[in-house]
Amino acid sequence: MTLALDALLALALLALALGAVAGAALFRSIVMFIVFGVVLALAWGRIGAPDLALAEAAIGAGLTGALLLVSYRRLVRTTPRRTPRSRPAARLALPLGLLSAALVLGLGASGFGLEDTTTAGAGTVAVPSTAGQAVLAEMASLPLDNPVTAVLLIFRGYDTLLELTVLLAAYLGARLALGGSPPLSARSAPAALPMVGALLAIVVPLSALVSLHLLHAGSDAPGGAFQGGAVLAAAGVLLVLSGRLRAIGSAPTSQRLLLVLGTLTFLGFALAARLVGAALFTLPGMWAIYLIESALLLSIALTLVLLFAAGGGLAWGRE
Amino acid sequence: MSLLMMSGSGAVYLLAAAGIIGIGVYGLLSADHLLRKLLAMNLLGSGVLLLLVTLASRGGTPDPVSHALVLTGLVVTVSVTAFALALLDRLYRETGEIRIDAASDDPPDPADPADAKP
Numbered sequence: 001m002t003l004a005l006d007a008l009l010a011l012a013l014l015a016l017a018l019g020a021v022a023g024a025a026l027f028r029s030i031v032m033f034i035v036f037g038v039v040l041a042l043a044w045g046r047i048g049a050p051d052l053a054l055a056e057a058a059i060g061a062g063l064t065g066a067l068l069l070v071s072y073r074r075l076v077r078t079t080p081r082r083t084p085r086s087r088p089a090a091r092l093a094l095p096l097g098l099l100s101a102a103l104v105l106g107l108g109a110s111g112f113g114l115e116d117t118t119t120a121g122a123g124t125v126a127v128p129s130t131a132g133q134a135v136l137a138e139m140a141s142l143p144l145d146n147p148v149t150a151v152l153l154i155f156r157g158y159d160t161l162l163e164l165t166v167l168l169a170a171y172l173g174a175r176l177a178l179g180g181s182p183p184l185s186a187r188s189a190p191a192a193l194p195m196v197g198a199l200l201a202i203v204v205p206l207s208a209l210v211s212l213h214l215l216h217a218g219s220d221a222p223g224g225a226f227q228g229g230a231v232l233a234a235a236g237v238l239l240v241l242s243g244r245l246r247a248i249g250s251a252p253t254s255q256r257l258l259l260v261l262g263t264l265t266f267l268g269f270a271l272a273a274r275l276v277g278a279a280l281f282t283l284p285g286m287w288a289i290y291l292i293e294s295a296l297l298l299s300i301a302l303t304l305v306l307l308f309a310a311g312g313g314l315a316w317g318r319e
Numbered sequence: 320m321s322l323l324m325m326s327g328s329g330a331v332y333l334l335a336a337a338g339i340i341g342i343g344v345y346g347l348l349s350a351d352h353l354l355r356k357l358l359a360m361n362l363l364g365s366g367v368l369l370l371l372v373t374l375a376s377r378g379g380t381p382d383p384v385s386h387a388l389v390l391t392g393l394v395v396t397v398s399v400t401a402f403a404l405a406l407l408d409r410l411y412r413e414t415g416e417i418r419i420d421a422a423s424d425d426p427p428d429p430a431d432p433a434d435a436k437p
Contacts, residue, residue, distance in 0.1 A: 002328065018342055047372050051386055055390055059393050068400075090349045100342075107401055109376045112333070135384055152387050156384070159388075166395050170399065226393075274379065
């Protein structure tokens with residue numbers, strides 16, 4: 001029964017991926033991709049990765065989908081449709097695609113093979129055979145109960161810091177690519193529609209609440225700053241779409257500070273540990289983790305909304 | 320080591336990951352619209368992440384290090400996508416084109432009305 005469910009999810013993933021790549025209309029392809037993200041989130045829930053399921057649904061399907069759709073709106077409406085010509089790369093596409101699939105299948109199968117040999121030898125080897133097992137062995141001595149959050153903030157803090165920097169670099173890169181010019185305006189829904197205001201009055205506070213819950217839950221249950229930030233960003237995206245927030249050319253100082261708040265807070269704690277003689281990225285306790293995660297949440301949410309709005313900063317109201 | 324020896328669900332998701340990566344590579348090479356290429360690139364990335372997560376849970380208890388790595392991968396993917404879309408926006412403003420064959424050595428065909436700049 002469970003195998004049938006997994007097989008159904010896998011088939012749906014393949015069909016949606018094919019639809020996203022080979023569909024005739026680009027709009028339909030984008031919608032297929034968004035549904036693909038939702039089904040992938042279900043699949044990750046099945047494989048035992050609820051943190052990733054939350055992140056995939058909020059970031060992978062939700063925000064990436066919103067980004068693609070708004071770009072479609074900006075870019076595609078004036079581009080004429082035509083039949084694709086055969087190019088040399090296109091002729092090689094099918095064999096190379098099949099080859100890649102076979103290669104991945106081989107790699108994956110040998111990965112499963114590795115697992116078998118380590119469990120066979122586990123009786124004789126006392127040390128944990130993978131980093132993940134080492135983390136799980138250390139979990140009892142930590143104030144956190146969610147091993148993924150522990151890895152993100154305690155064991156691999158450096159990775160998380162650089163991940164934030166990548167997000168910041170994407171924002172700066174996008175600003176550079178757009179040349180500081182005011183964003184192409186995507187037409188937004190008329191603000192005067194009564195249903196829009198009523199919907200926002202429910203959804204925006206609820207998103208803020210869910211995002212705070214995810215942040216708080218992240219210490220001992222699925223959730224965390226990234227998932228919470230993405231949910232908060234979704235509320236921001238709604239406000240931009242409905243004309244309550246608009247993109248402006250450059251960010252006011254408060255928003256610039258908010259953009260780097262997460263990176264600076266994390267970096268500050270990492271370096272402060274060095275000053276008191278502890279190892280880099282040693283955090284003094286749960287309060288530090290909550291403080292860092294809150295700063296991360298705010299920075300991530302603002303960066304994602306600004307990437308969506310394709311602007312340097314945000315301002316209330318219409319132009 | 321044969322596919323039959325794996326746990327059932329693991330094999331199913333491994334096959335799905337391989338299929339998605341294959342479809343992603345095919346789409347990346349065959350699409351001429353840059354937005355569609357970006358879509359295929361995202362699919363390719365999702366396939367790789369699915370492969371990682373499937374391998375992470377092969378031993379019964381999921382590996383938290385792989386999960387954190389994939390979470391990082393998701394955030395990096397959305398960053399790259401947003402940056403690529405900004406580049407597309409700029410390309411469209413500069414050239415009025417968002418198809419790859421306009422930028423290649425394939426000269427525009429004057430008889431094809433679709434090659435005329437909008």
